[in-house]
Structure formats: structure tokens, C-alpha cells
Amino acid sequence: MNSLTVRRWIRLEYATGFILCLFLYLYAGYPVTLFFLLLLVPDISMFGYLFNKKIGAFIYNLGHNLIIPFLLLIVTMTGGLSIAFVCIWLAHICMDRSLGFGLKYGHSFKETHMQKTF
Incomplete structure (x- = not known):
């Protein structure tokens, strides 16, 4: 009966995170069109796969881990970066x-890692 598996819970958490990021972006007064135009920019990190799988995974993971944006969030709090980017x-x-x-x-x-953790 439990239709919310761990996988679904985690995906729901991330969907909620997406909505929160969009809300904060709009709350800060930035244009929604720019948000959706730039939303896929982190996928540029896929170009690392032009070298080989190992380098590709490393570069892709640099662009898709939470550590760097969280650290940049601290920088935004000090006024050093626009919160829109983060x-x-x-x-x-x-x-x-x-x-x-x-x-x-x-x-x-x-x-x-999303497949491996379940």
C-alpha cells in the first residue's frame, strides 16, 4: 500500500528543492524567462565526456554536485555574488x-548515484 518508496521520497524532496529555488529566484525580482533560459547551462559540463568517461564523469560531477553551489550561497550572503546564479x-x-x-x-x-542508492 505504501506508494511512496524511498526513491519517490527523494525525488519529491528534489522537486520541492527545485520549486524553492524558483521561488527564491522570483522573490529576488529576477525575470522568469532568464531562469528558464539558463536552467540547462550546468549541462555544459557534459562536454568532459569528449575526452573519456572518467574525465567526463569528474567534470560532470563538478557541475552537478551540491557542495559548490552551497559554498557560493555563502558568498551571496556576503554580497559577493548574485543569488540568481546560485x-x-x-x-x-x-x-x-x-x-x-x-x-x-x-x-x-x-x-x-541515484540508481546505486536504492
């Missing part, structure tokens, strides 16, 4: 993970 980056990560995409392993583009 909201879009975090929204992208949350969107990806809510769809089941995650950090990559060095041997396969399709295999992610």
Missing part, C-alpha cells in the same frame, strides 16, 4: 535529481 544552479541540480539523474560514475554515463 538559485539557477541549485534548481538545475534539483531538477535533474527529481527526474532520477545524479552524479556519474567513471565507467558509465547512464549509471548514477
